[in-house]
Amino acid sequence: MLKLFRFFSMTMLVIWALVIFNFSAQSATDSGALSHDFTHRLLCAFYRGYADMPAKEQRKIRSKADKYIRKVAHFSVFTVFGFISGVASLSFLRRGRRVPAVAAIVCLLYAFSDELHQVFVPGRACELTDIVIDFAGSLLGIAFAGYIAMLFHAGLRKLPQGG
Numbered sequence: 001m002l003k004l005f006r007f008f009s010m011t012m013l014v015i016w017a018l019v020i021f022n023f024s025a026q027s028a029t030d031s032g033a034l035s036h037d038f039t040h041r042l043l044c045a046f047y048r049g050y051a052d053m054p055a056k057e058q059r060k061i062r063s064k065a066d067k068y069i070r071k072v073a074h075f076s077v078f079t080v081f082g083f084i085s086g087v088a089s090l091s092f093l094r095r096g097r098r099v100p101a102v103a104a105i106v107c108l109l110y111a112f113s114d115e116l117h118q119v120f121v122p123g124r125a126c127e128l129t130d131i132v133i134d135f136a137g138s139l140l141g142i143a144f145a146g147y148i149a150m151l152f153h154a155g156l157r158k159l160p161q162g163g
Contacts, residue, residue, distance in 0.1 A: 009088040016081050017110060024114050028123025039066045074130055075137035082107050082141025090149050100142050107138030
């Protein structure tokens with residue numbers, strides 16, 4: 001069962017790394033268009049009166065909001081990566097301080113390599129702030145994985161022992 005869990009967690013980690021890689025492989029034009037569309041939809045849903053504003057006013061508001069939405073997207077995508085990395089680390093190391101450390105190192109290296117990868121994508125750049133945001137999101141995901149593991153182990157201790 002443990003081998004299956006290890007295989008599943010590592011497979012999920014690789015799949016999520018590929019999802020991040022595909023987002024990073026988009027040209028600045030494609031990434032910007034996706035981001036603008038997503039921001040526009042969010043503003044239509046949550047910003048009262050946005051849909052009725054003139055297009056010029058919408059662009060001005062969307063431009064300001066887009067910068068923050070993109071940073072939240074970085075944080076969120078790496079929160080998921082951190083969670084999966086934490087679970088995968090737990091499947092190999094079980095317990096101890098090494099689990100979050102190994103997961104954090106994996107996440108930091110991937111955040112760095114992700115930004116480095118963007119240097120080779122038209123119109124994209126490597127930004128230190130994105131590495132910091134990605135890593136912060138990863139740490140939240142790792143902490144959440146540790147918390148879930150703690151709850152799981154606490155629940156196992158409460159189960160009656162067979163005899």
